Amino acid sequence: MAERITPRSESYSDWYVDIVLNAQLADYSPVKGTMVIRPRGYAVWERMQSALDAMFKETGHQNAYFPLLIPESFLKKEAEHVEGFAPECAVVTHGGGEELEEPLVIRPTSETIIWSMYKKWIQSYRDLPLLINQWCNVLRWEKRTRLFLRTTEFLWQEGHTAHASAEEAREETLRMLEVYRRFAEEYMALPVLTGVKSEAEKFAGAVNTYAIEAMMQDRKALQAGTSHFLGQNFAKAFDVTFQTAEGGLDHVWATSWGVSTRLVGALIMAHSDDKGLVLPPKLAPVEVAIVPIFKNQTKTEVLAYADKLNQTLKGSYRVVLDADDNNSPGWKFSQWELYGVPIRVECGPKDMQNNQVVLVRRDSGEKLPVAISEAPQRIGVLLQQIQQSLYDRALEFREANTRDIDNYDDLLAFFENDGGFARAAWSGSVESEARIKAETKATIRVLPFGNEQEAAGKRCVVTGEPARHMAIFARSY
């Protein structure tokens, strides 16, 4: 069962795959580039969905569902959009035994089909804002895939909103970026940088793309969510106008924003260790695993003791009692570590005599004997501490691996060695961005908010020209 996990020091990418497969989060499917999300992985995604969905609803959004298949001609209506997405599309040419008159593409994202509907639904400023989200699957044909992080099919949510003014749409774009930041930090225990993407890295069809970016344990960046200000691009492509409050006619302003099952990959890469998965308590499908330790003669008593605790905890926590007697306690300890359960509770005959149990933290391995009567309350506190210390550890790691760099030789040296996040001044020119990418494989992950002011008086790390931005450079997933 619990097969060997490649240590991170040996191969970070093998380690990652070993965790995904051995912790039964996902499996390779027979269709190239796609994956099966197994129950243990899907349960994490369900918890992510439920937290995000509540946050979307609190901010006034409603869910809806738009068709999977999009006429090929729709994609072509927005010039940048088709250029970005057409090469990644899966195309349906036959249906019901006949060749189709017009090929249909499986949605790589739904701006086009959604804006074709918004044209029907929006006439007046009274119909705005329109705040819709959709949970669904999308397909983007990928050459090199990686479980959760990059798969041909993935699950995601895509918000698509329509507004009466540019200001309102910009506010919405940033509001949802902030929802993503809060979700990443408060639920995933994942510190993120926020900011705007460079032109080269923005969404095909957007005016501006904002993102949250996190650092993984191999010091690479992972884009964990994006929020786009689409201007009037899609409204113009689909001719969606509205009567303004003043009686005029204007094109509608748009945003879109999304996060995907890629977040499960980010979660694994950010916190897990060589023993297996480490999950932040808020997203752990099981928070507490009780492992009774017994021999034949003590079995009945110890099981009863463990089950009493189990019953007490059930109302407040997601708990399992591992009463199976085919496997030794030691085997079970490893198994629950592999699955990433935040707290393991051990109890044997001696604990029973002392009216205690032993709480074991998954993140630190620390063992804490506590009186059984205090266990429920202590577990609650401990779960909060684990959530917080995963965040603190990830933040400390990111800060330790973020460097202010002011000359090109240092930048090259930084990425020749361990790498990480390099903060450097940048002229804003496409050429210098391309040169860094060619020579270091690092790209601009984000231009943090306020970067223009900070760049004032500085010189571009590549060209020595006056800088326009402070940028975060990193290699990325």
Add this chain to the structure above:
Amino acid sequence: MAERITPRSESYSDWYVDIVLNAQLADYSPVKGTMVIRPRGYAVWERMQSALDAMFKETGHQNAYFPLLIPESFLKKEAEHVEGFAPECAVVTHGGGEELEEPLVIRPTSETIIWSMYKKWIQSYRDLPLLINQWCNVLRWEKRTRLFLRTTEFLWQEGHTAHASAEEAREETLRMLEVYRRFAEEYMALPVLTGVKSEAEKFAGAVNTYAIEAMMQDRKALQAGTSHFLGQNFAKAFDVTFQTAEGGLDHVWATSWGVSTRLVGALIMAHSDDKGLVLPPKLAPVEVAIVPIFKNQTKTEVLAYADKLNQTLKGSYRVVLDADDNNSPGWKFSQWELYGVPIRVECGPKDMQNNQVVLVRRDSGEKLPVAISEAPQRIGVLLQQIQQSLYDRALEFREANTRDIDNYDDLLAFFENDGGFARAAWSGSVESEARIKAETKATIRVLPFGNEQEAAGKRCVVTGEPARHMAIFARSY
């Protein structure tokens, strides 16, 4: 806004479409045969999902996600299955700009891809039972489509379970049928008949198909959910064997079961009226709409009075306060009726003087003045009463339109007139079933449990041969 709804007496099918479109439950999409589920419709589906998902989890099932695209060769591995589904498939022939080596079909159902994975996951009886459910979209190319009831793409859940014995798989099949029956009756307020399908009507690849069948207001039947005992058909097609507890080797036994967004169509057709949608409270996204009645001089007071009630109700009910002053109270009453909100609360200056509000039932139109202090408690009771009386009314209607018929002339006459559910003895022969279908358009909806015993001594309504079953015949959606 509130356009005219065709009365049921004029055209039941136009009435249905008018409700769906005017109540903003769904809309036609630009892709033939597919639909957009709008927020008001999707919110009903979300409530259905959440109730069903809890019932699936209570019965030990876990969610997972399998790929959308299935290699064409997989479908062909089970002979009946490919015959049933291949003609309905959408086929992807190109991906990433290139022609694919093997065409991929968009899942019409997922037995084949799932059993190809079960082969990897199941080795021993210890791996069984495997109880997995998936919420997803599926595609079946349809010539004649109808919003919610029959669309090329639809949303559904599909359970796929694997067992060590035929008995256990049969038990699971019936357990899930019972889950569907309870859901239909307790949440949808929809009485259903349960039983087994005839050979002609069963799922392509099943040994037996069980179903829940409901009667709509036009007396037609609607299949609202199916649960299949698949025997070892898919295990044999994908060579999925397991080591038995006794050390032998056997093929795994299977079930699958599903319900879809078609249920939203059933819900509309079962309860709604010529004023619009009628929703059972348990599935209503909004349970209570408060409509204050005011003129300019009373606006502030009445709104404050209404909002106080709104705040009181919020903790316990899904409530909206319709404070908009662009529309008259009368217009708002119609609008909330159209949207199917179970209880409308009216309050004007006179009600305020009397410390009362008026509760108006959507199902009956009954108006109930109540003291404002008692409103929260009265609303709770009323919601339960509405839920129950929708069920009672639907049951009464079904019983009034179900006839025991023992000769063929009466059967023909029954379907020439109003029709409904005909209970009749049947020989079990494919020919007599086909003859009834050709001459009346009615099919066997279900052979109710215990039908064989009841048929003893009776003669087939078509052929006069000794009967083997009592069958329910009806025209259907």
